[in-house]
Amino acid sequence: MSKPIELTIDGRKVVAEEGETILKAAKKNGIYVPTLCYLEGVSSFGGCRLCMVEIKGSPRLFASCITPVAEGMEVLTDSERLRRYRKWAVELLLAERPHVCSVCVANGSCELQQLATELGVDHLRVDREWTDYEVDLTHERFAYDPNRCILCTRCIRVCDEVEGVHTLDLMLRGKNSKVVFDLDENWGFSQSCTSCGKCSAACPVGALYVKGKPLSEVKKKDLVSFIMERRSGK
Amino acid sequence: MPDSGAARTGLKNDRRLQMLEATIKQHQYSKDALLEILHTAQELYGYLDRDLLLHVSRQLRLPPSQVYGVATFYNLFKLKKPGTHVVTVCMGTACYVKGAEDIVSAVEREFNVIRGGTTGDGRLSLFVTRCIGACAMAPNAIVDGETVGKATVENVLKRVKAVLEAEMVEAR
Ligand code: SF4
């Protein structure tokens, strides 16, 4: 058994396990921290920076989903400064590709949209990019629209770590990155995809979806943690 | 026992494949050797096409998407067959500031090719790269492996025409 660690989060004394992340410790104690690329049950990626927190004694901000707790740490999960940066993070994600909620399949059940509302993003302070990727409709049940992808890699981690086939990965880099199937195949022709649908369930936005189904029924954020729990026999 | 995988991926069992296999064996089919092996594959074949990537992924037991991700991450790797002649223009900061963009657009216009692509007749490819470490001579271009320092639109176009014409002469 690992030894207990004491720290304070938002002024509250909490006890966490050694090696646990700040995010986990906060969640266990009912403290809300916004997240986007984090998905319970798979490894953390630390890419979106929505979950950043302040730690007393350090001028920089920390992504709580990848920062382990330490004895005596004083964490702040909400402040004027954090809200300002989180707002920027959401705006930059929205600006990177054409996110037009009114015509999106995910309208109403999109995590990015929810965060934007929560953080009061009502306009963008940077110019938008209008990418023009082809929408992949070749799979009989699923569809993929790279124009709505925020490169959170949740689908990639789920496909690799839960389904175990690693059909998905990222090609290129930076803002030109794109989620691809095998060697940038069309989904319907992927040799390794088992058509399990976990990626669509895990996608926080309207990039991966099930044809003809409302996304509110497709998005199952807890599915992955549920599967992992069952597997561990707990 | 990993087989050569050649039959399934459609690679010809020739000297190049044998050398590639030797390298893979040398690395004991280690997944960590992916970069070295892609490098060797490109040296042997000139570029990494689908069959080659698939072959490497099978031999190293890596998912194809992961191999593809790595191959597209680095500028060094070419996934398309380059033209007979290749001009690469450095677009690193120093070269960019000294007018590399003008050179690239001039080559595009003059030879009807777009950056990253090859002319319709397959004779010339145009690539851009990040800093090649010769900033003092910026802007830099590389024509068929030879660096042209303090490049100008004029001398790059001239150099490219020269290599294209040299080939015509040889062909005659
Ligand atoms: S449907 Fe399943 S196997 Fe296919 S890409 Fe999605 S997660 Fe991977």
Ligand code: SF4
């Ligand atoms: S397709 Fe969805 S889950 Fe996958 S990286 Fe893009 S936004 Fe994330």
Ligand code: FES
């Ligand atoms: S949720 Fe922590 S960086 Fe994305």
Ligand code: FES
């Ligand atoms: S920027 Fe071109 S050589 Fe350094």
